[in-house]
Amino acid sequence: MNYELIISLPKNKIMLQVSYIRENREQVLERLAVKNFKQPELVDEVIGLDESRRKTQNNLDGVSAESNAAAKKIGELMRTGNKEEAESIKAKTGAWKEEIKQLGDKLAAIEAELQQKLVLLPNLPHSSVPKGLTPEDNEVVLENGEKPNLPANALPHWELAAKYNLIDFELGVKITGAGFPVYKNKGAKLQRALINYFIDEAEKAGYSEVSVPLMVNEASAFGTGQLPDKEGQMYFVGLDNFYLIPTAEVPVTNIYRDVILKVDELPVKHCGHTPCFRREAGSYGAHVRGLNRLHQFDKVEIVQVAHPDKSYEVLEQMSQHVQGLLQKLGLPYRVLRLCGGDMGFASALTYDMETWSAAQQRWLEVSSVSNFETFQSNRLKLRFRNAEGKTQLAHTLNGSALALPRIVATLLENNQTEDGIKIPEVLVPYTKFDLIS
RNA sequence: GGUGAGGUGCCUGAGAGGCCGAAAGGAUCAGUUUGCUAAACUGACGUACGGGAAACUGUACCGAGGGUUCGAAUCCCUCCCUCACCGCCA
Numbered sequence: 201m202n203y204e205l206i207i208s209l210p211k212n213k214i215m216l217q218v219s220y221i222r223e224n225r226e227q228v229l230e231r232l233a234v235k236n237f238k239q240p241e242l243v244d245e246v247i248g249l250d251e252s253r254r255k256t257q258n259n260l261d262g263v264s265a266e267s268n269a270a271a272k273k274i275g276e277l278m279r280t281g282n283k284e285e286a287e288s289i290k291a292k293t294g295a296w297k298e299e300i301k302q303l304g305d306k307l308a309a310i311e312a313e314l315q316q317k318l319v320l321l322p323n324l325p326h327s328s329v330p331k332g333l334t335p336e337d338n339e340v341v342l343e344n345g346e347k348p349n350l351p352a353n354a355l356p357h358w359e360l361a362a363k364y365n366l367i368d369f370e371l372g373v374k375i376t377g378a379g380f381p382v383y384k385n386k387g388a389k390l391q392r393a394l395i396n397y398f399i400d401e402a403e404k405a406g407y408s409e410v411s412v413p414l415m416v417n418e419a420s421a422f423g424t425g426q427l428p429d430k431e432g433q434m435y436f437v438g439l440d441n442f443y444l445i446p447t448a449e450v451p452v453t454n455i456y457r458d459v460i461l462k463v464d465e466l467p468v469k470h471c472g473h474t475p476c477f478r479r480e481a482g483s484y485g486a487h488v489r490g491l492n493r494l495h496q497f498d499k500v501e502i503v504q505v506a507h508p509d510k511s512y513e514v515l516e517q518m519s520q521h522v523q524g525l526l527q528k529l530g531l532p533y534r535v536l537r538l539c540g541g542d543m544g545f546a547s548a549l550t551y552d553m554e555t556w557s558a559a560q561q562r563w564l565e566v567s568s569v570s571n572f573e574t575f576q577s578n579r580l581k582l583r584f585r586n587a588e589g590k591t592q593l594a595h596t597l598n599g600s601a602l603a604l605p606r607i608v609a610t611l612l613e614n615n616q617t618e619d620g621i622k623i624p625e626v627l628v629p630y631t632k633f634d635l636i637s
Numbered sequence: 638g639g640u641g642a643g644g645u646g647c648c649u650g651a652g653a654g655g656c657c658g659a660a661a662g663g664a665u666c667a668g669u670u671u672g673c674u675a676a677a678c679u680g681a682c683g684u685a686c687g688g689g690a691a692a693c694u695g696u697a698c699c700g701a702g703g704g705u706u707c708g709a710a711u712c713c714c715u716c717c718c719u720c721a722c723c724g725c726c727a
Binding site for chain 2: 253254257258260261262264265267268270271272273274275276278279286287289290291292293294296297460462581589591
């Protein structure tokens with residue numbers, strides 16, 4: 201990613217909330233420390249640049265005002281035939297012109313630099329976010345459900361997938377490469393059933409379904425914060441400058457880019473199913489075996505645009521929705537509150553939901569629910585008109601409900617019996633079979 | 638891929654160098670009238686960045702960037718996008 205592209209994004213952008221940083225410098229630094237942010241010096245650089253930005257703009261505005269007034273005067277004089285006086289004013293405009301040009305260039309340079317630095321600042325974590333560096337520092341909020349006791353000869357899901365002819369990993373390697381499996385027979389049907397089930401559940405919870413593009417332009421990728429932070433993690437279609445979406449969050453949230461909502465339109469709730477594409481550069485090895493980590497996978501996403509006063513309520517509600525799905529599927533799970541070091545660039549608070557994979561004897565992340573507060577809406581210019589009639593940035597949230605492959609993995613492993621793999625009751629109307637044998 | 642037409646406010650749409658941040662209509666909001674609905678009338682009604690305690694005020698923005706000019710929505714150049722028709726095609 202080169203930043204020229206970013207700063208060439210729509211002008212007349214909102215100045216990524218510098219005023220907040222300016223007025224809460226200490227707090228910002230404190231919060232960034234929780235996220236283990238490596239370049240705290242950026243904060244003061246930003247404040248300094250903002251200072252000179254405002255000063256420069258003030259100067260420029262003053263000169264422009266004079267120049268505008270003169271131009272107007274000339275117009276009047278010309279109309280009334282007072283050519284001489286008009287000419288004498290004209291003579292003075294050269295200096296203004298020069299100054300306007302200089303100040304304008306200076307301002308543009310300052311703004312560009314400011315943008316470049318602002319764009320590197322991650323979102324500030326919520327006060328409840330624990331300090332910490334690694335996944336081990338995440339806080340376990342709750343654990344739910346019974347871990348099944350599998351017999352000693354229980355198989356991991358990739359062996360079950362082979363045994364029952366559900367997923368062909370090698371075939372995917374031939375067609376595309378590692379991480380692009382081919383689902384077959386009841387494996388394919390199980391996937392489709394889960395997708396439909398998740399969508400139906402989301403609709404019951406008030407999320408209206410959207411079906412969105414799987415490739416997005418740069419402005420969209422920037423809007424939800426994938427750029428510049430996750431540049432290398434997205435597949436890029438260079439011929440047309442499109443990115444393959446790493447999550448439906450990107451196209452769905454971008455529906456509301458450059459939108460000013462009415463306050464009574466909040467909260468906006470959408471769900472959607474899409475494949476997701478992730479390069480996952482740098483992660484190989486035993487832990488990525490089978491369905492554990494893929495380059496392409498299916499996911500049902502829920503997205504909300506919420507009033508800032510309500511967004512943490514909404515976050516809990518979304519977390520409950522996800523937990524409800526896991527309960528109905530009969531999967532043991534736990535909820536984590538991510539520590540500063542493990543959470544994403546754009547998030548203020550993230551809950552991860554993990555299911556217990558009984559054959560692998562480990563937790564697998566199947567959902568991530570986040571409140572981005574104004575981080576995305578600031579970039580998206582997603583606002584609403586508040587009670588005073590002023591525009592205000594809305595809060596955006598999203599969560600997986602749910603990501604398919606690890607759910608499939610856990611279902612296969614946890615529900616294996618000597619007779620075959622039992623399908624959870626809630627899914628049977630969708631699969632039309634209750635056993636994989 | 639070829640050809641043509643366009644990009645103006647929430648929408649439709651005028652504007653063709655100064656009186657244009659932008660007519661008019663619609664939508665929306667507030668008020669008046671009305672037994673209710675409808676209608677009519679009156680008023681309000683873009684965004685951002687500055688300054689100011691505030692009333693208010695300065696600047697910028699008519700797809701984006703550059704240029705001409707004392708002055709650009711309007712003229713010139715470059716780019717992007719959209720639409721229509723043809724070709725190809727799920």
